[in-house]
Amino acid sequence: MHKSSYILLILNAILLISCANDFNRIRNSDSRIAISHIEKIRQEGYTAKESRGWNFSTKDSSGKSLHFSEAVFDKESGKMIASRKLTEIVVTSRSSNISERDGLINIDFVIKVPKELISDRLQLTIVPIITEGINYKDLEKILISGKQFKYLQIRGYRKFENYLKSIIPDDADYFTIYTELNNLTIFLQRHLPESRMLDGSFDDSLTTENGIKEREILDHYVKKWLVDRNEEKKAKRETMYRKYVKVPISNSARLDSVVPKGESFEFYYKQQLPAQRNSKKIRLFTKYSLTDAYGMVSNLGCSDTLSYSISSLTAFIDTSSVYTKRVVSRRDTRSFISRIKFKPGDYRLIDTIFDNTQEIQNINSFANLILCDTTILPEKLVITASGSPEGSLLLNKRLSLSRGKSIADYLFKISNGKISKQNIVIKDLAEDWESLWSSVCNDSLLINKEKILSCFSNNDLDLRERAIKQIKPDYTELLFRHFPNLRKATIQFSVIKKQMTKDTIHTKEIDTLYMRGVEYLKSKDYKNASKILFFYRDRNAALALLSEGNPIAAEGILRELITKKEDATSYYMLSMIKSRKGEEEEAVRLYKYSTELDRSFIYRGYLDPEIYPLIQKYNLNKELFD
Amino acid sequence: MKIRLIILIVLIQTLLPFSKIKADSKLGVGLNLAGLAIGNVNLEGAIPLSRHLSLHLPLSWNPIRISDKVSFRHFAFQPGVRYWPWHVQSGYFVSINYLFIKYNTTWNKLRHQGSGNGISFSGGYSFMLSKRFNLDIETGIGALLTKYDSYESNRCGEYLGSYTKTFIAPLKFKISIIYIL
Numbered sequence: 171m172h173k174s175s176y177i178l179l180i181l182n183a184i185l186l187i188s189c190a191n192d193f194n195r196i197r198n199s200d201s202r203i204a205i206s207h208i209e210k211i212r213q214e215g216y217t218a219k220e221s222r223g224w225n226f227s228t229k230d231s232s233g234k235s236l237h238f239s240e241a242v243f244d245k246e247s248g249k250m251i252a253s254r255k256l257t258e259i260v261v262t263s264r265s266s267n268i269s270e271r272d273g274l275i276n277i278d279f280v281i282k283v284p285k286e287l288i289s290d291r292l293q294l295t296i297v298p299i300i301t302e303g304i305n306y307k308d309l310e311k312i313l314i315s316g317k318q319f320k321y322l323q324i325r326g327y328r329k330f331e332n333y334l335k336s337i338i339p340d341d342a343d344y345f346t347i348y349t350e351l352n353n354l355t356i357f358l359q360r361h362l363p364e365s366r367m368l369d370g371s372f373d374d375s376l377t378t379e380n381g382i383k384e385r386e387i388l389d390h391y392v393k394k395w396l397v398d399r400n401e402e403k404k405a406k407r408e409t410m411y412r413k414y415v416k417v418p419i420s421n422s423a424r425l426d427s428v429v430p431k432g433e434s435f436e437f438y439y440k441q442q443l444p445a446q447r448n449s450k451k452i453r454l455f456t457k458y459s460l461t462d463a464y465g466m467v468s469n470l471g472c473s474d475t476l477s478y479s480i481s482s483l484t485a486f487i488d489t490s491s492v493y494t495k496r497v498v499s500r501r502d503t504r505s506f507i508s509r510i511k512f513k514p515g516d517y518r519l520i521d522t523i524f525d526n527t528q529e530i531q532n533i534n535s536f537a538n539l540i541l542c543d544t545t546i547l548p549e550k551l552v553i554t555a556s557g558s559p560e561g562s563l564l565l566n567k568r569l570s571l572s573r574g575k576s577i578a579d580y581l582f583k584i585s586n587g588k589i590s591k592q593n594i595v596i597k598d599l600a601e602d603w604e605s606l607w608s609s610v611c612n613d614s615l616l617i618n619k620e621k622i623l624s625c626f627s628n629n630d631l632d633l634r635e636r637a638i639k640q641i642k643p644d645y646t647e648l649l650f651r652h653f654p655n656l657r658k659a660t661i662q663f664s665v666i667k668k669q670m671t672k673d674t675i676h677t678k679e680i681d682t683l684y685m686r687g688v689e690y691l692k693s694k695d696y697k698n699a700s701k702i703l704f705f706y707r708d709r710n711a712a713l714a715l716l717s718e719g720n721p722i723a724a725e726g727i728l729r730e731l732i733t734k735k736e737d738a739t740s741y742y743m744l745s746m747i748k749s750r751k752g753e754e755e756e757a758v759r760l761y762k763y764s765t766e767l768d769r770s771f772i773y774r775g776y777l778d779p780e781i782y783p784l785i786q787k788y789n790l791n792k793e794l795f796d
Numbered sequence: 797m798k799i800r801l802i803i804l805i806v807l808i809q810t811l812l813p814f815s816k817i818k819a820d821s822k823l824g825v826g827l828n829l830a831g832l833a834i835g836n837v838n839l840e841g842a843i844p845l846s847r848h849l850s851l852h853l854p855l856s857w858n859p860i861r862i863s864d865k866v867s868f869r870h871f872a873f874q875p876g877v878r879y880w881p882w883h884v885q886s887g888y889f890v891s892i893n894y895l896f897i898k899y900n901t902t903w904n905k906l907r908h909q910g911s912g913n914g915i916s917f918s919g920g921y922s923f924m925l926s927k928r929f930n931l932d933i934e935t936g937i938g939a940l941l942t943k944y945d946s947y948e949s950n951r952c953g954e955y956l957g958s959y960t961k962t963f964i965a966p967l968k969f970k971i972s973i974i975y976i977l
Contacts, residue, residue, distance in 0.1 A: 356925075
């Protein structure tokens with residue numbers, strides 16, 4: 171082994187022993203990481219003064235011990251009693267209240283690392299962990315590195331970087347890097363001057379006077395050892411990374427800082443979390459571990475636990491059931507489209523031609539359905555007969571009117587007087603150009619579709635028909651596929667529902683849509699909740715809008731609600747909106763009014779960040795503490 | 797002497813048909829710089845015989861009498877055949893050489909005059925400097941059988957005797973510039 175290798179081995183051994191010593195020292199120390207809520211120190215008039223009390227002991231002539239110390243006079247007992255002044259103590263709370271807004275919770279806490287846990291040769295990893303019921307979530311970790319640890323970590327990266335630099339990149343010029351280019355060039359000049367190999371163009375038919383091909387020449391002058399070495403280096407990248415970088419620099423750490431040995435460290439940690447459904451309490455603790463420069467990890471345990479009680483606007487959800495309201499019109503219409511056919515130029519209803527038998531049966535069925543329904547009363551019958559464009563408009567108009575009349579007569583006949591002739595209206599739509607336009611637009615088989623559609627600009631319907639007739643072969647297609655569909659009669663009954671006194675009815679069915687909106691609200695999906703609940707314009711709707719971050723719309727709804735009925739919750743929510751807007755006086759007034767209506771809002775006010783500052787600032791609820 | 801010349805001509809005549817020398821074969825002419833440094837006038841003909849073989853015909857002549865005590869006067873002819881693993885006039889090679897030398901050398905108090913025949917094995921490397929120039933470095937060892945007369949080194953020095961000796965010695969050292977025709 172080389173002399174320098176021995177020296178390196180000895181140095182590494184020394185470093186390892188030092189690290190092991192540090193591990194043991196820290197593991198055996200009583201120091202622990204502490205976490206606490208952000209301190210809000212109140213000056214209540216008591217200050218602990220630093221005072222050096224005096225006391226001493228001696229022995230009298232008989233050898234008896236005598237103790238002297240500072241004493242004060244106790245008025246109650248009338249005696250002098252020993253007095254000892256204590257240094258200041260800090261009382262910290264383990265739990266805190268936080269509020270959830272817009273589906274998010276903001277937590278903040280302080281991590282205090284005592285100086286005993288910081289070593290030059292080690293890295294301290296602190297992972298805050300949130301627990302919510304049975305769910306655990308690791309927050310971004312904090313890394314506190316010693317100077318020597320950081321130096322070794324960076325040195326490892328530098329070594330790996332140098333290794334990567336020694337790899338020839340794939341886009342390097344092949345001939346320059348991997349071949350004896352000078353020899354290759356001269357050889358080609360001497361023996362194969364016509365070769366274009368160096369320009370990247372190979373020609374296997376080219377050979378030297380001794381029968382050597384281009385590829386063979388290239389193979390001879392390629393530095394195979396260099397190609398092989400480079401491939402080997404590429405293949406060993408991962409291995410070399412693991413060799414050089416024992417502790418990778420973390421990208422996911424909130425902080426990776428070097429702290430000198432002998433200094434304590436405090437970090438103010440702030441985290442925003444999405445609020446989970448029904449989350450009322452979350453707990454937080456940290457686990458921490460030590461890592462040396464060789465990647466050896468020693469877990470040191472966990473810190474104390476902090477707890478957060480979450481106050482959410484979802485407490486204001488009105489969970490009472492809502493029933494479906496249905497608006498039912500007293501008047502209704504029932505329609506049927508009949509494809510009954512007539513002989514050309516004829517308007518008489520003949521059941522024996524084409525498939526009219528079936529069509530007439532269909533008309534009978536439809537008419538019976540209405541005329542035999544005892545809950546409705548037929549009020550009016552409208553028959554709209556339409557035809558196809560072939561032939562003159564005047565003729566078509568007359569024909570469609572007559573055909574409509576034939577159907578009306580038939581329906582009157584089968585109604586047995588349930589509908590009077592005066593209530594039958596016949597409309598003629600001589601040529602149904604509108605339907606033709608739609609069907610042509612949707613037909614992809616027509617060759618001259620654009621041309622046909624351009625004819626529709628002609629307002630003279632007869633001229634329009636003639637122009638379309640000229641477009642062949644599409645006109646034939648129209649004649650056989652489109653025109654038959656235009657020949658129809660629409661039968662529409664207007665009916666009145668009997669025994670119906672009002673148009674809006676309240677059913678006993680639970681409004682599932684509304685309840686789904688409430689579920690969204692409970693699960694803090696405010697966007698979907700507000701989409702559904704907005705139209706109901708109730709307290710839940712206002713709550714969804716307020717939580718979604720739309721206070722203006724929420725305020726509108728709440729104003730509507732309090733005009734209908736005085737409700738403490740609505741006043742309280744309005745107070746929150748006003749506070750957010752900065753209208754403090756109005757907010758205070760509304761809050762006071764809500765507490766008058768419902769005293770529980772006095773206590774609720776302490777949980778909401780919109781109201782609590784107002785209570786503090788205006789000294790509201792002082793009667794509670796008097 | 798005549799017999800040796802005849803042998804050489806016959807050897808060349810015999811090898812040439814085997815070499816399949818083509819019209820565009822790169823014949824070379826070389827100059828040994830190492831020999832020139834000690835006053836040897838020299839010239840070498842290099843004839844490629846195939847992809848891997850070449851024939852080399854170097855001549856060396858030194859007529860200079862440096863002083864009464866030092867001179868390397870000689871005439872030498874050392875034809876040889878080289879084997880090139882890759883290609884003639886490029887890269888490594890090994891060769892086998894015949895040596896004929898006629899000499900009259902003086903060193904200090906003795907002058908030796910005679911002739912010798914030898915055979916040597918050598919190896920070297922040919923650097924391609926440009927399309928037309930190569931730099932050959934070659935060294936080799938061999939056996940030399942020589943017959944010579946020894947005299948005192950002063951002018952018309954006394955005859956001391958005739959000797960026949962065989963040497964194993966480095967018979968080849970060349971740093972040559974080759975011009976490729």
